[in-house]
Amino acid sequence: MQHVKTDGHGGVAALEVAAVSYSYGSKRALSDVSFAIAPATFTVLLGLNGAGKTTLFSLISRLYNTRDGSIRIFGHDVARASGEALKRLGIVFQARTLDLDLSVYQNLSYHASLHGIGAREARERIEDLLQQVGMSDRLHDKARSLSGGQMRRIEIARAMLHRPPLLLLDEATVGLDIQSRAGILATIRKLVATEGIGVLWATHLIDEVEDSDHVLVLREGRLVAAGNVVEVVRATGMNTIREAFSRLSGLDDQQITDMQP
Structure with a gap:
């Protein structure tokens, strides 16, 4: 399963990550991660804490320098044309x-x-x-x-x-109550619909995924699934995205339940 690298009309991808790896000393945080997301779409980057989501965001936003692979925002290389790339990016970090x-x-x-x-x-x-x-x-x-x-x-x-035509949000609902979480998600989804922005939403909470979303699943720094919800569920042989995430993450259903607020 692959995300399209265009907007479906021959346009450039909002975000393209190609063969990106990153290590902290001897500890590998990301391993050969590649995907692309189209403009005006809501994509969920789903992974447990420590899966590599924040490291990936730090590379996209240029807080860390890309050592292996490349990252492009609307065709502009983050390393070689950082000004052009980053002015097209808005970001909300977890802290x-x-x-x-x-x-x-x-x-x-x-x-x-x-x-x-x-x-x-x-x-x-x-x-x-x-x-x-x-x-x-x-x-x-x-x-x-x-x-x-x-x-x-x-x-x-x-x-x-x-x-910016691309917005990244890293665990934006951590520590919030259910009503606040729902309100934040609704606000972002509305921006996608009304403003035509592309969104990459990082979370470990499976209940934040809707059936219409695109999904990227990270496990221990590796991209283990990519596609729309139906594709990811079908590829794992499961019945729901919750069950699919459980299998892809190596957790049982009770552990997935325990993670929910």
Whole structure:
């Protein structure tokens, strides 16, 4: 099973990862990982903690240098043309990164200035994005007054300020309650539908996968499955994506259940 490397109309892939490996000293974190995702699609990077999801995100975002293989964002090589590649990328890491002593507006306007967005345009984009993520009424509130789910929504708005066509989210719902998790997922899926962005959503939670999603499964740094949900389920001989993930990860059903919040 392979992800398409175009958008289905001859266009370039939103993200193409080709033969990428990475090690921390003698410990291999990723081994010959290759896949491509199309624009305007929701792709789930599914793997247990330690599977290599965060390492892969760090390579895509250029926090780590790619040593083996290549990564392209809309055709631009992350290593050779990092400026062109990264301006097309928005990212939300697992760790909270808002400045708690600044207001929502100050957090977002500072980020806009880093991207060279003028004050007037930044204000318009901030107000529009806060409306999209359901946070318009918190514009002037200090970040520390927000709940975990609300902080995550602000981080999503921040990642979208420079209008990237590709958005990466690493375990974006960790530590959130069920209602907040559902709200964050709904917000991101709506952005895919209304803004046409491509999303790579990393998670270890199987209940965040929908039948319409594309799925990439990482196990101990290796890509062990790739395709839409039906393809992945069929290839494992299972009946559901939950059962397929259990088999691909080497876990039993109770262990999968225990991972859910």
